[in-house]
Amino acid sequence: MLTSDIWESTISQIKDSLPESEFSSWFSRLVFGGEDNGKVTLYVPSAFVRDRFESNYKELIENSLSEIGEQSFSVSFEIKKDAHPQQMAAKSEETPKTEPSKPEAKPAKTPKASADDMMFNPAYTFESFVAGDNSSFAYSACLAIAKNPGSAYNPCLLYGGVGLGKTHLIQSIGNYIKKNTKLKVTYVTAENFTNEYIQSLNDKNPQQFKNKYRKVNVLLIDDIHFLQKKEGIQNELFNTFNDLYDTGRQIVFTCDRPVEELKDISDRLRSRFERGLNIDLLPPNYETRVAILRKKCQEKGVEFSDEVIEYIAANISSNVRALESCLTKLIAYSELLHKDISLETAKEQLKHIISSNNDTSGISIDLIIRVVSSYFNVSPFDIKGKNKNQSVVLPRQLAMYLCRKLTDFSTTEIGSEFGGKNHTTVMYNVQKMEARLRSSEKEINNLIEKLETQIKLESKK
Ligand code: ADP
Ligand code: MG
Numbered sequence: 001m002l003t004s005d006i007w008e009s010t011i012s013q014i015k016d017s018l019p020e021s022e023f024s025s026w027f028s029r030l031v032f033g034g035e036d037n038g039k040v041t042l043y044v045p046s047a048f049v050r051d052r053f054e055s056n057y058k059e060l061i062e063n064s065l066s067e068i069g070e071q072s073f074s075v076s077f078e079i080k081k082d083a084h085p086q087q088m089a090a091k092s093e094e095t096p097k098t099e100p101s102k103p104e105a106k107p108a109k110t111p112k113a114s115a116d117d118m119m120f121n122p123a124y125t126f127e128s129f130v131a132g133d134n135s136s137f138a139y140s141a142c143l144a145i146a147k148n149p150g151s152a153y154n155p156c157l158l159y160g161g162v163g164l165g166k167t168h169l170i171q172s173i174g175n176y177i178k179k180n181t182k183l184k185v186t187y188v189t190a191e192n193f194t195n196e197y198i199q200s201l202n203d204k205n206p207q208q209f210k211n212k213y214r215k216v217n218v219l220l221i222d223d224i225h226f227l228q229k230k231e232g233i234q235n236e237l238f239n240t241f242n243d244l245y246d247t248g249r250q251i252v253f254t255c256d257r258p259v260e261e262l263k264d265i266s267d268r269l270r271s272r273f274e275r276g277l278n279i280d281l282l283p284p285n286y287e288t289r290v291a292i293l294r295k296k297c298q299e300k301g302v303e304f305s306d307e308v309i310e311y312i313a314a315n316i317s318s319n320v321r322a323l324e325s326c327l328t329k330l331i332a333y334s335e336l337l338h339k340d341i342s343l344e345t346a347k348e349q350l351k352h353i354i355s356s357n358n359d360t361s362g363i364s365i366d367l368i369i370r371v372v373s374s375y376f377n378v379s380p381f382d383i384k385g386k387n388k389n390q391s392v393v394l395p396r397q398l399a400m401y402l403c404r405k406l407t408d409f410s411t412t413e414i415g416s417e418f419g420g421k422n423h424t425t426v427m428y429n430v431q432k433m434e435a436r437l438r439s440s441e442k443e444i445n446n447l448i449e450k451l452e453t454q455i456k457l458e459s460k461k
Pocket of ligand 1: 058128129130131132135160161162163166167168169219258320321324
């Protein structure tokens with residue numbers, strides 16, 4: 001059973017393990033909701049805060065609770081605005097339960113941050129971002145926007161695959177502006193923007209929604225790919241965009257793909273996204289991955305040997321979030337067992353994360369052709385065909401190369417899937433690609449990493 005003593009000790013242990021600003025920014029928003037048979041419910045005020053807790057603190061809370069409570073606890077987060085803490089089990093069974101909670105009882109800690117502040121993760125700043133080979137352009141543009149919103153790059157759209165730092169950068173703009181100016185800056189995910197709009201229609205008060213978004217100086221909208229197929233909200237965003245843009249206010253978007261690859265988006269909205277600056281965020285190269293890992297260790301106040309850092313950087317290439325998960329796992333392990341991390345321990349502890357990252361079991365030739373053809377906007381039929389047009393030859397070579405790299409099919413099998421081609425044709429194309437890679441053509445390297453990440457992601461769907 002979860003007693004109030006256990007909960008308080010858990011919170012105070014977590015408090016000691018995190019930087020003060022991080023603890024107060026996040027844990028002041030957490031309200032104990034109840035416990036049933038080891039399953040603990042915690043209330044959070046928004047989907048954004050819930051996602052942060054899910055990805056950053058769930059394991060930490062569960063480990064601390066289980067360690068202090070000496071039994072296994074699992075934790076789930078529920079969104080509840082203005083939540084009040086549920087009465088918790090008293091310290092021991094014998095303690096008489098004489099003090100029912102008063103209706104006017106206040107939560108132990110009342111969140112101090114305003115609703116808008118709560119949309120910002122204080123950890124996402126320009127200082128904590130490593131501007132590497134893959135992101136220095138995006139970083140510089142975002143910093144320029146933060147220093148001078150509404151002038152140089154307006155609107156701006158950052159795009160790239162998952163876990164490459166889009167949310168970190170767009171939020172850095174917001175944190176910078178909030179810290180250094182009095183401008184009104186609002187961050188919202190496209191999903192929440194949609195939900196709020198629907199809510200305003202249900203409440204028969206769409207004006208309130210319009211006012212909220214049209215009186216800001218800087219509007220940051222994350223993950224606009226969510227708007228595909230949603231006509232009503234696309235219109236609303238179009239009108240909001242025009243209103244802000246025409247009066248020189250700054251708008252920044254993020255998206256998981258280039259605008260031309262968005263489907264079911266109205267032409268007029270697409271043209272608004274394309275206006276201004278569009279910047280690609282790519283997967284980081286090895287040196288950048290090492291630099292990011294070192295920076296994260298420094299922030300978390302931990303030290304790992306070079307060989308451990310290099311092992312992680314060599315084995316996780318596609319996304320920064322996965323790099324961070326490796327660190328979190330090793331930190332939890334070394335803290336809980338009071339042990340230093342050797343290379344052997346790191347390999348053992350990380351084998352699941354690394355193998356699932358490198359897992360290519362669900363990848364078919366068809367999937368590779370589909371991802372590559374959709375990326376280049378050519379038809380799978382052309383990729384499989386004989387057309388020697390340059391616009392098809394490169395996608396075809398890339399697709400064949402990726403089939404060899406990511407599947408166990410022989411060149412004969414691959415040839416037959418590519419419209420009945422001879423295995424020597426496949427070998428020729430694969431070798432051509434390998435030669436380009438050896439000559440370190442940066443663009444080709446980046447392209448292959450990007451396509452590989454997309455293929456692996458799609459294969460897990
Ligand atoms: P995205 O929004 O593109 O899916 P996020 O911005 O959520 O990715 O990044 C995932 C995690 O990786 C975050 O914790 C972020 O801080 C971290 N991250 C990504 N790129 C960098 C970078 N260049 N430097 C430092 N941290 C990074
Ligand atoms: Mg994101």
